[in-house]
Amino acid sequence: MNRIFNFAQWATVDPVSGWQFTAGDFTGDARTDVMGYHPSNGTLWVGENASTAFTFQKWATVSPVADWQFVAGFFEGGPKADVCGYHPSNGSLWVGQNSGTGFTFNRWATVAPVDGWQFVAGNFRGSGRTDVVGYHPSNGTLWVGRNTGNSFTFKRWATVDPVDGWQFVAGDFTGNGRTDVVGYHPSNGTLWVGENTGMEFTFREWATVSPVDRWQFASGYFTRRAKADVVGYHPSNGTLWVGENGDTQFTFEQWGSVTPVDNWQFVTGMLDADLWADVAGYHPSNGSLWVGKSVVRPIEGYCWPLSGAAGENISFKISGDGPSMASFYRETSISGAIDSVHMSDLTFVAAPQAVPSQPWRDGCGWSETFCLTVPDSWPSGMYSAKCIDASSTQCDITFMVKPSPALPSGIAVLANVNTWLAYNGWGGQSKYSGLARTSFLRPIQGASVGSSHLSRGELWVLGWLESEGHRPDVFTDIDFHNDGCDASQYPLLVMTTHPEYWSTTMYDNLMTYLDAGGCLAYLGGNGIFEYGTYDEDQTVMVFRNGVEGEARQFALFRVTATRPERSILGVATERCSVMGTGYRVRKADHALFAGIRIADPITGVERAIRNGDLFGDAGLNTGWGNGKASAWEVDTSEGPFATGIPECARDGGSLPSVPASTLPAGLVVLARADADAGGLGADMIYYDHSGGGFVFSVGSITFGGSLVVDSVIQQLMRNVLIKAGI
Secondary structure: OOOOEEEEEEEEOOOOOOOEEEEEOOOOOOOOEEEEEEOOOOEEEEEEEOOOOEEEEEEEEOOOOOOOEEEEEOOOOOOOOEEEEEEOOOOEEEEEEEOOOOEEEEEEEEOOOOOOOEEEEEOOOOOOOOEEEEEEOOOOEEEEEEEOOOOEEEEEEEEOOOOOOOEEEEEOOOOOOOOEEEEEEOOOOEEEEEEEOOOOEEEEEEEEOOOOOOOEEEEEOOOOOOOOEEEEEEOOOOEEEEEEEOOOOEEEEEEEEOOOOOOOEEEEEOOOOOOOOEEEEEEOOOOEEEEEEEOOOOOEEEEEOOEEOOOOEEEEEEEOOEEEEEEEEEEEOOOOOOEEEEEEEEEEEEOOOOOOOOHHHHOOOOOOOEEEEOOOOOOOEEEEEEEEEOOOOEEEEEEEEOOOOOOOOOEEEEEOHHHHHHOOOHHHOOHHHOOOEEEOOOOOHHHOOOOOOOHHHHHHHHHHHHHOOOOOEEEEHHHHHHHOOOOOOOOEEEEEEOOOEEOHHHHHHHHHHHHOOOEEEEEEOOOOOEEOEEOOOOOEEEOHHHOOOOOHHHHEHHHOOOOOOHHHHOOEEEEEEEEEEOEEEOOOOOHHHOOOEEEOOOOOOEEEOOOOOEEOOOOOEOOOOOEOOEEEEEEEOOOOOOOOOOHHHOOOOOOOOOOOOOOOOOOEEEEEEOOEOOEOOOEEEEEEOOOOOEEEEOOEOOHHHHHOOOHHHHHHHHHHHHHOOO
16 A cells, blocks of 8 residues: 655745644534644634635734643533643643634643643543643653643653653554553653553553654554554654554554655644544744645444344445455454454455544444345354455454354353443544443444454453353343343353443343343453443443533442442452452352362472462463453452442542442352452352352453463363353
8 A cells, every 4th residue: 555645735824933833623623723823922823724725813812922832622522622731930721712713711720840841632531521641851750630621630640761851642542532642752762652541551662763863753543543543753854654553563654755854843633524644744944834644545344233143134334445355254262363264255345435523423324335144054153354455454343143043052142342332432532532422333443353352352251162162152232232131041141351331221131131040150340330321223322321521430330229230240340450360269169169170389289279279370361461360350249449439430520429239148259369559359259149040250351361271260160151051
């Protein structure tokens, strides 16, 4: 593919030198405008995007006139971008509210020390309004200024080393709708992504550039609209390089060059309203502003519905250009690799499809490109359509094949499509950036079977069950919402990995299933945590009680007196962002530990498992953390946050009361993961349900990654299956 920026001059400013530019949608038409600030007189000028030119009008004057630093964002929560200005004379931050023709400034915060700060803006806390992050080079600290609606409340989220010299840019580099940061250091040319966990930035190195110093970076969606890339400009030769986001690294490729080579200032934005990022460059030698439009348009797509049984149709909606192929695979895994079984191919001709201004809320509305009728020979499972165009760009579209109603396998497994949706930042926003209304009808990054946080983790459970000779039947959350689960056909229902978002109807259907004698294996963490509702055609899920930007603590299952998750799962979310520990046996004489033998850690002699023995101390969920069985987000039966509100669910403001909930009668803590410096690990519990079945819960997102490598967990799960009559 020929990846380039095509440059054209869009404006000239006067005076020609000394300007500072920032980009934002100041006019509310879904095209990025620019705002220029000049320190000679403190004036702020908005260059309205007229498709081929910027038309400048003065919108404000600030005092003092010099030394301001500006960032753009939706600080007031409206449809048009505002600006935030920081002045180092007194550490004040002022938000300029956008009236449509001007900015009206009010002071929102004061920072200390007063000078030396660097600020970036983004949706760091998911309030629906833009927050800021401030970095100070005196001690390397990064502070998130949470937007309260009329002020910024600052809390330290990270410290970098070395402490000084960093340049930071903001963007959604992990694809979940939360804004992360990238830090570049000129001492060695390294770029580090600070992943936003909701409470802190966790940094990992993603790239090294050469030469190491003098780079200027910005972020944008240049190669796909699911995760942000970076673009770097180097003044030694005027080259522009896009660092394509490869999920854990940036791979750089030159996309253009400018003349003269040095002294440019670049900003990024969607300058032609197609949701693909372009660059705008300003040069102080003559005051010219040039827009470099990106020519890259990779293939993208989604499907609806998300599941189908034999003979049913699934519609695929693709945006691309020219002859393309869809290859269908059935996916499982019992290792670090994905086991893809090729099922069939289909050729099609893709055409570009326009993206509306708010696809995250309203869906893309694309027309059907091809339709798949599920063949009778395809067994139930998780599938992907790998769509490849003539330029070898590819998108993966995940869907589920349901079983024939006449041939149930006895094990039903739920695919967590609600959680995939909540974490889907395609196009720039998600539930985690403050959305209340979120559409399934757009590409879903988290549904890709390469996403270890979501669907990838589910494959380990499916793969292990199949490796044991079982044939689990897979259903989506939507299927379970509509139809529940028949305990006479499925003695065991399995929830895996991260079933965070449910409807209240799903909760009620689970209660009905258990009352009818079904057994539940909850092999995940952070389950049934926050509720949402489907719209009439179930293509949209509404979160946050339908209130845009509402703090999530008001939409938790445990806050509703009638449906606390602890009362049905036996555990509830205790902590998030847990690095990882193993479990220690507490009830070795329980039937689920029967027949399990381990090598004594001191003598090495094999013996029956005992209380205090450690298991689950390794696993494959290592995209973040150490891969141990109790990690990422963990649940306990009666920890202080399981009966309250975990810190990761506190979006600011008041905390609602949590009605008292009772643990199920006869609950036994089989094992408890070791605590770490941050708090408790997961509880593994069992109880007999009054309906005649049982509930087995492990309380950890990373459990499936340990299941495929840990012999104790494997035998434990065999005992669970036997207990359920499988």
